[in-house]
Amino acid sequence: MSTASIAASIKESFAARTPLRIAAGGSWLEAGRPVRAERTLSLREESGVTAYVPADLTITVRGGTRLSEIEAATRETKQWLPLDPFGSGDGTIGATIATASAGPLSSNFGLPRDLVLGLEFVNGRGEIVRAGGKVVKNVAGFDLSRLLTGSWGSLGVITEVTLRLYGSPEADRTFVIHLGESEKQITSLLRALVAAPLSPFAFVLVSASVSRALHLGEDPVGLIRFGGNSAAVKAQAGGLAQIANTEEIDSTNWQSLREIEAGSHTSLRISGLPQRIVAAAARILSDDVRGVFTSIDPRRGVIRVVAGSAEGTASSPEIAAGIERTDSSELVFEKLPADLWPTVSPSVVADPLSQGIKKAYDPHNILNPGILGDLN
Amino acid sequence: MTQPANRAESSPVESPSKSDLAAVLAEIVGARHVLSRPSELLVYNSDGLPGYRRQPRLAVFPGTRDEAIAVVRLLAAEKIPFVPRGAGTGLSGGALADDIVVVGLHRLKKIISVDVENRRALVEPGVVNLKLNRHVAAQGLLYAPDPSSESACTIGGNVAENAGGPHCLKYGVTLNHVLALTVVLPSGEIVELGSKVGEKDGYDLRGAFIGSEGCFGLALDVTVKLTPKPQTVRTILADFMSVNEAAQVTSAVIASGIVPAALEFMDGPTIRVVEDSIYAAGYPRDAEAILLIELDGPEAGVIADLETVRRICTSGGARNVRVARDDAERMKLWQGRKKAFGAMGRLAPHLIVQDAVIPRTKLPEILETIHRISEKYRVLVCNVFHAGDGNLHPNIAYSADDPDESERVHKAMREIMQSCIDAGGSITGEHGVGLDKMGYMESIFSETSLNAMCELRSVFDPERRSNPGKVVPVHSCREWQGVPAVRRAEKQPTPLEAEPSRPVA
Numbered sequence: 012m013s014t015a016s017i018a019a020s021i022k023e024s025f026a027a028r029t030p031l032r033i034a035a036g037g038s039w040l041e042a043g044r045p046v047r048a049e050r051t052l053s054l055r056e057e058s059g060v061t062a063y064v065p066a067d068l069t070i071t072v073r074g075g076t077r078l079s080e081i082e083a084a085t086r087e088t089k090q091w092l093p094l095d096p097f098g099s100g101d102g103t104i105g106a107t108i109a110t111a112s113a114g115p116l117s118s119n120f121g122l123p124r125d126l127v128l129g130l131e132f133v134n135g136r137g138e139i140v141r142a143g144g145k146v147v148k149n150v151a152g153f154d155l156s157r158l159l160t161g162s163w164g165s166l167g168v169i170t171e172v173t174l175r176l177y178g179s180p181e182a183d184r185t186f187v188i189h190l191g192e193s194e195k196q197i198t199s200l201l202r203a204l205v206a207a208p209l210s211p212f213a214f215v216l217v218s219a220s221v222s223r224a225l226h227l228g229e230d231p232v233g234l235i236r237f238g239g240n241s242a243a244v245k246a247q248a249g250g251l252a253q254i255a256n257t258e259e260i261d262s263t264n265w266q267s268l269r270e271i272e273a274g275s276h277t278s279l280r281i282s283g284l285p286q287r288i289v290a291a292a293a294r295i296l297s298d299d300v301r302g303v304f305t306s307i308d309p310r311r312g313v314i315r316v317v318a319g320s321a322e323g324t325a326s327s328p329e330i331a332a333g334i335e336r337t338d339s340s341e342l343v344f345e346k347l348p349a350d351l352w353p354t355v356s357p358s359v360v361a362d363p364l365s366q367g368i369k370k371a372y373d374p375h376n377i378l379n380p381g382i383l384g385d386l387n
Numbered sequence: 388m389t390q391p392a393n394r395a396e397s398s399p400v401e402s403p404s405k406s407d408l409a410a411v412l413a414e415i416v417g418a419r420h421v422l423s424r425p426s427e428l429l430v431y432n433s434d435g436l437p438g439y440r441r442q443p444r445l446a447v448f449p450g451t452r453d454e455a456i457a458v459v460r461l462l463a464a465e466k467i468p469f470v471p472r473g474a475g476t477g478l479s480g481g482a483l484a485d486d487i488v489v490v491g492l493h494r495l496k497k498i499i500s501v502d503v504e505n506r507r508a509l510v511e512p513g514v515v516n517l518k519l520n521r522h523v524a525a526q527g528l529l530y531a532p533d534p535s536s537e538s539a540c541t542i543g544g545n546v547a548e549n550a551g552g553p554h555c556l557k558y559g560v561t562l563n564h565v566l567a568l569t570v571v572l573p574s575g576e577i578v579e580l581g582s583k584v585g586e587k588d589g590y591d592l593r594g595a596f597i598g599s600e601g602c603f604g605l606a607l608d609v610t611v612k613l614t615p616k617p618q619t620v621r622t623i624l625a626d627f628m629s630v631n632e633a634a635q636v637t638s639a640v641i642a643s644g645i646v647p648a649a650l651e652f653m654d655g656p657t658i659r660v661v662e663d664s665i666y667a668a669g670y671p672r673d674a675e676a677i678l679l680i681e682l683d684g685p686e687a688g689v690i691a692d693l694e695t696v697r698r699i700c701t702s703g704g705a706r707n708v709r710v711a712r713d714d715a716e717r718m719k720l721w722q723g724r725k726k727a728f729g730a731m732g733r734l735a736p737h738l739i740v741q742d743a744v745i746p747r748t749k750l751p752e753i754l755e756t757i758h759r760i761s762e763k764y765r766v767l768v769c770n771v772f773h774a775g776d777g778n779l780h781p782n783i784a785y786s787a788d789d790p791d792e793s794e795r796v797h798k799a800m801r802e803i804m805q806s807c808i809d810a811g812g813s814i815t816g817e818h819g820v821g822l823d824k825m826g827y828m829e830s831i832f833s834e835t836s837l838n839a840m841c842e843l844r845s846v847f848d849p850e851r852r853s854n855p856g857k858v859v860p861v862h863s864c865r866e867w868q869g870v871p872a873v874r875r876a877e878k879q880p881t882p883l884e885a886e887p888s889r890p891v892a
Contacts, residue, residue: 066642067746089644111591122586124594125563138835146744148560148776148816150549150598151824151831152858153840157562157594166590178644208618210685240695243688250685282585286504312505312585341585359589364578367846368590372839383589 014131014139014170020052021168021377022137030380033164035075035103038273039110042346043163043382054105057170060084062145069128069145071173074105089179093120093212095265097272097315105169110345111161114269115213115236118311124160126175132159132167135373145173158368164379165360166372180238183212184248185264186257188233190216190296197231197293203254204233205289205309209247212238213265218296218305225267227260231296234264271304277318277347283340285312358384403465405444408488412447415457420448420494431489434475434482435536438739438787439822443470443484448491452511452607458490459605460575468852469573471605473513473544476536478740479821481548481600481857492543492605498522499608506613507566509583512543512606519611528613531558534817535725543606549598551817553649553724556775557683558614560817562597567610570596570603573853583610595843600819601854603847617683620648621693622711622720625700626674630654630758630770633676634751636703637774640680641747643699645692650775651679651724654754657769661723664730668723674706678774679724727771734767734784739800742824743807744816747777756806757781764799766792778816779807805830820858828860837863 024031032048034040035055057075065088072081079100081092096102096112106112108130113122120126129143142155159167188204190197201216213236222228233255237247251257272278282288289309296305304317344355360369360383369376403411409423422428423445432440449455462469470484472491482489495511498519502508503526510519516537519530533552534540540550546568551560558564567581581593596603627633633652640650653661655675662672670677680696682689693710700708711717731738745753754770757779761768772780781803785796804814804827814820814827828837841864844851 064746064748066638066748068641068644069746111588121559121563124591125559134839138839139833140836140839141833142836142839144744144813144831145811146746146777146813146816148551148555148744148773148778149813150560150817150819151813151815152820152828152837153602153843154549154562154594154598155836155839155843157591157597158843160594161588161591177646180644208685239684239688240691242691243685246685246687280586282582284502284505284584339584341582341587343586343588359587362578362589364592364846365590368843371842371846 014133017052017054017057017168017170018133018137018139020137021133021135024050024377025136025375028375028377030377033109033168033379035105036077036101038098038102039106041276042110042278043379044352044384045349046379046382048380052168054103054168054170057105058103061171065090068176068178069147069173070176071145071171072104073171074103074169076104078102078104078107085176086179090176091179092126092174093177094123094126094174095269097269097278097317099270099273100266104172104174108160108172109162109164109169115215115234115265115308118214118308119210119212120177124157127156127160127172128175129173130156130159130169131171132169134167135375135378140167143173147175163382165369165382166378168378180212180240180244182241182244183236183238183262184244185234185236185260185262186248186251187227187260188235188251189256189258190231190233194293194297197296198290200255201289201292201309205285207250207254209250211247212236214308214310215268216292216296216307216309217268218303219299220301221268221271221304221306224271224304225264227264234260234268236262236265268306271319272317275317275319275346277316278345279316279347280343280345281314281316281340282312282343285310287340288312288314360384408465408467409445411461412445412458415461416447416449416454420450422446431472431475431484431491434477434480436478436480436740436823437737439480439483441483441485443489444486446489446491448494450494452495455490455492455495455605455607456571456575456577459571459573462488462490462852463573463575466850466852468855470854471543471547471601473541473547474515474536474539476540477544477548477821478742478818479815479823481819481821481854483822485856487855490605493541495543495607501526501613503528506615507610508613509608509610510542511608512541512546514542516540516542516545523613524616527616529616530611531555531564531614532561535728537725542609542611546597546606546609547599547601548817548819551773551778553651553773554681555817556650556773557646557648562594564612565593565597565609566612568593568596569607570605571607572604573848573850577607581610596847598819599844599847600821600858602844602858604853617648619686619689620681620683620717621689622717623678623680623682623693623696623700624670624709624711624720625678625680625705626671626707627676627678627705628674629704630676630754631751632704633678634754634774636678636700636705637750638748639699639703640696641775643695645682645695647680647696647775648683649679649681650773652770652772652774653677653679653724653727654770656767657727657771660733660769661727661730664726664733666723666726666730668719670723671707679720724771727769728782731769731782731784735786737787738782738784739796740780740782740818741800741804742815742818743779743804743812745777745779745807745810745812747775749810749812750774750777753779753806753810757803760799760802760806764795766796766799768799768803773816776816777812822857825858825860828858829863834863838865841865
């Protein structure tokens, strides 16, 4: 397969008005609103590194390249792509960019929109479009890379992506933070942690259910990761120890945290002003519902609720509703059982600008139709 | 030699006469804030790139958000094209209006609110970048994008251009620091893009708007992210007796994985012109290149990285590696860099600046190529640029009144640009396409890619009235290809069109 053959295939579907389901690794197929499609367009073969000059700290890969392949390719040269979406390393870069999925590292390294330098996609008429470039700074033309990032394959099929890389840190250490007993205690500790001059690679708070899954005890805890040169990491760890009761743990816990979601039925994200999220964190963490995994990124201001069982799925929209009522925030559903979609979230592309863009890029609505909600 | 490029895209409808239009606009904003006499409009004839001049028909300066909305709605009702303008410091001819209306937004300069706890601010588009920074400094915060024109340029203009600056190497460009925008579309409709409180799903319309160079409408307010001031800052000045060594050291610092807050390059001619000016920073006059490298963050990490950078510089051939002792010395080192373009005014009355970006490993090779081109055309190229992200600013001071010199300068610049494109680079890193680089768009984007940009623009501005004739050549837009009037009217400015112009201040 090549971009040209994908373009030819989409051209054919455009002529015949055949709706397509875009798929690659297949680990994201449960996410998004149900897609009404007759055929699947697979990018599974569209994988591999197209260009990688380590000293430029940029990499160009095909859309179907698995995150684990990128990790392997860059590890050899002591570099990494600090993009850790929830789920397994089997997920592809195309799906990660298309869904704008981000994990704990994003509060330090940015969201996918911040790491993408350029991309190639095929629109709903089967035309090949290149956006951005391969250099780290670029304002040539209107920003189609940002437009495609998070468009869930509904504006174009991402066939190639150029990303910014970082040097692997000399030291990379993770600590578990024991948060304390009462909500009051937890809240004041969190305020102190957020205000402290610490610059961790990642910092999340997890509910008791997650602690149990990670074998970190029976209570909600914080996980914090410091990276950089050894002196910096040592100083940061020292600073942390003055504020909180901590213990060093293996950094593989981050991978385990991401993988909790691999088999989930439901995942949703509530984001709000960071201080509000901090204020609500203790209460949210104390709500220990079986089968529901909650994690909070206090710096990014994001609460993530994941349900891994039927029992959890039934209660997660209620959790979301409870938070939604008390805080001014944004609520995003990533995964839901199909029958729940119409009840919880209307289309997110119903505004005239989004519809105009969809109609321009995919005039026959053949790319993942319905995945972001229906057009008017 | 005024070309009608701006008018090209708008349909020639019956418009009200200039005096009628001035009168209705005056009813909205007050007569003092409408300019229509050619002498009054002179200052709006060009932007920060004085090689281009266009005479606006009128200029209107709304003083409130409601006035701005009313002006846009009036222009929509009359189908009159317009150009949004901030401080006019842009370097791509992007804010020029060819016999159409300039909507100047510098009077909308309120910092509406600052949320220290959540590190964000809501500002009007005319707020000057540095004023916002001064306003939040006491709270230990800063607004990270720092274009060299920060003391004059506005946040609205920064959004339009997706502006960068030296510290974007570590902190990212405007795109990475804007959370939400309220926009008035050219139709007069008001939309909220992005989210003031969190992260939305759906298409990233905020991302699409940032860097749209005034072609998608104008921002009425902008919610920006503020960044805590770093605990420690260290600024290093390394000087070299060869350009190539400085370029190799740049590549080595980047390859080491350390992300400096800034990594700036100035070559010998630039050093000397700065040292001769009132912005003299104490750079060694006999050096062929200097690097200004800034590291920031928690203290222990900065100190360790400082030693690594020092080692890379020394083993790469640096003659001296000096670390600024205090803030005053740091400021002085930075002032020389930030005012370098201004200092060029000493060399000749006119200046051409480029903004190409190249892969960082190509730096030594491209600098060598630039040197060769400058000898071939007998022009003096000064290189002062953001080396850390490969964003070059070769510039040539010359006299546009000398036709032979002008021709050599333009040929040299075209050849430099072509070599950057051939190296896999981009035609602009932070200045925007505007008028100046439109002629290069087809050398880096395919027809379908340019058409996709046209389609996006048409969604925001179906009548193509907001900053017409900029960014994407009209003939690349499929839907316009069949319109003979448009085809006839379209006259692309040649890149680096030569015109006598004022000196750079």
